[in-house]
Amino acid sequence: MLFLLQILLIILAVIAREHEAIAEYVPPYTSVVAPVNKHTDAAKPLYSVQIKTAWVNDQFLHANFLIDIDAPFVWHDCIVQWNIYPGSCPSNTLCNYAISCEEYQCTDLRTSYSYNNPSCPPETNSSTLPGWGSCACSVNVVNPVTGSCGQALLGYDELTMSAGDGRNAFNGNYGAYPDVGCAPSSSFALFPANVTGVMAFSSSPYAFPAKLYQPLKKTLALCFPSNSSAPGVLFFGTGPYYLLPQSNVDVRTYLSYTPLLSHPDSFGYFIGVNSIVIKKRSINVPGNTTTKLSTIDPYTTLRTDIYNNVVRRFSMVTKRIPPAKPVAPFGLCFTTSTVGLKVPDIDFILPDGKKWSVSTTNSMKQITNEVACLAFVDGGATSEPAIVIGTFQFEDNFLEFDLQNWTFGFSSSLLHRQTSCANFNSTVIESP
Structure with a gap:
């Protein structure tokens, strides 16, 4: 009887150690990538x-x-x-x-x-x-x-x-x-x-x-390229994320975070925007405004009342740039043949004072060598959602959707960090 009891204890100890080993197992990968x-x-x-x-x-x-x-x-x-x-x-x-x-x-x-x-x-x-x-x-x-x-x-x-x-x-x-x-x-x-x-x-x-x-964390990270000649990258998992040439800098250190919001009629993702600031002047956004994030709409769309105020303010701060005839779907365009194009940032002010800055590369769409347009579109007087942030504003920005903590991380333009979405090292290596 004592012998059988000893055998049973040994078996239980082995099983316990196996469960501990499984619990302590850390896979060599932290995400999936494409x-x-x-x-x-x-x-x-x-x-x-x-x-x-x-x-x-x-x-x-x-x-x-x-x-x-x-x-x-x-x-x-x-x-x-x-x-x-x-x-x-x-x-x-x-x-x-x-x-x-x-x-x-x-x-x-x-x-x-x-x-x-x-x-x-x-x-x-x-x-x-x-x-x-x-x-x-x-x-x-x-x-x-x-x-x-x-x-x-x-x-x-x-x-x-x-x-x-x-x-x-x-x-x-x-x-x-x-x-x-x-x-x-x-x-x-x-x-x-x-x-x-x-x-x-x-x-x-x-x-x-x-x-x-599991074991992947429910986090989607998107980095859209700005041209079709080199791919960007998508991650799903825990991170970290690295882009060349800063091979030891986790891109997450560049991110600011704001809560993700849900909408009863959509499975998509929304954030709060309290105001839009252009060169220290704040453009009010009504308190009940919803702001949708879209990977299908090509340009940020604003309800007419918000759009008119943005265009009016942007025109004032760029009055030294010669205007050009508008090119659909845009309502404000400039002549760029004689003037180097550099315009003020457009800042989306989010809850808790967070700021998503849209710099020149994400606010101005180059139409021809001589014409560039403000890449914001009038969505109409009854547009709902009132603000839809589109993919041109995503390009060369690192975006992280944390679906467990329901937060949204954003970097603003990676070009200011001397990198871009095309800089992921796509070399396939052996699994550890």
């Missing part, structure tokens, strides 16, 4: 993230997904089938297992996390798949380029990103298993070339961040 590309061949500038979609012939296939921080779920160019055994999927096609209209994911997504768009028709159970005894789950999707509504079929997917440590990407991979909408290729006709999906980075439980499991 390149971000700028596209200028669509109706408006757009940004995509490159994701690994399938393992074929001993290598990963890659696809570019538009980055959308408002979309409720991921959708892309693929088909759903009742089986995807080898040989059953058409060549050059991505196939996923179908989700039945009777499964809880279908009902849950349709009733709580679908696209909220008046152009979308009611979702029905009329879709069926050949050889399958159940109806497929049709869901509405909204094209972020055209705003039109289409339909996709919901399926199970696997999407993969490279693991990393903030300095490099590793050759190791990190998979996520979201429910995605599979839409026909025709749904992407007006997308940028080689972009075949929408990557949802919103707060929806069906968006991609909800499917990236």
Whole structure:
């Protein structure tokens, strides 16, 4: 009996040590990382993230997904089938297992996390798949380029990103298993070339961040490039983040933080803006104003009353720069052929006195060699939200969405730090 008791104690001790080892395990990676590309061949500038979609012939296939921080779920160019055994999927096609209209994911997504768009028709159970005894789950999707509504079929997917440590990407991979909408290729006709999906980075439980499991911290970091010749970078995880040439400076040390706000009719992200300051003169922003962050809108849009005050003040402080005829969609433009363009910062004053400074490179859009325009747009008298901060103002700014603490970190222009979003060392190295 004593011998059996000793054996039991030894077994329990071994199990306890194994649990301690698991608890103390620290993975070699701190985040997942992917390149971000700028596209200028669509109706408006757009940004995509490159994701690994399938393992074929001993290598990963890659696809570019538009980055959308408002979309409720991921959708892309693929088909759903009742089986995807080898040989059953058409060549050059991505196939996923179908989700039945009777499964809880279908009902849950349709009733709580679908696209909220008046152009979308009611979702029905009329879709069926050949050889399958159940109806497929049709869901509405909204094209972020055209705003039109289409339909996709919901399926199970696997999407993969490279693991990393903030300095490099590793050759190791990190998979996520979201429910995605599979839409026909025709749904992407007006997308940028080689972009075949929408990557949802919103707060929806069906968006991609909800499917990236522990040990990754629920933090999304975006760094949009300012041109299409070199990629920026996207991180998801704990950090740190490093950009060359400051290889030992964590970009988080450049960030200021403000609370993220939610909106009852959106899965996107909002912040508070108390006022807009241009050369020490404050432009009042009404107290009930909401400010949305958008990765789809190309330029910051202001409700007409706010826009008029900003343009009036900006015109006054730039009166020495010769004006030029406005170029749509902009209302204030300047001649730059004889004068070096340097304009005052536009400061968004946030709660607790935090300041997000928009300097010349993010406030002035160069239209031609002779003309540059203030990259702010009149959204109309009833625009809601009253302020939408767009992607031109994001370029070469480091942005961090902490979805656990619900805060937003921003750097203002990295060019003032002698770096840019194109300066991540993308060399893939062996996993430690």
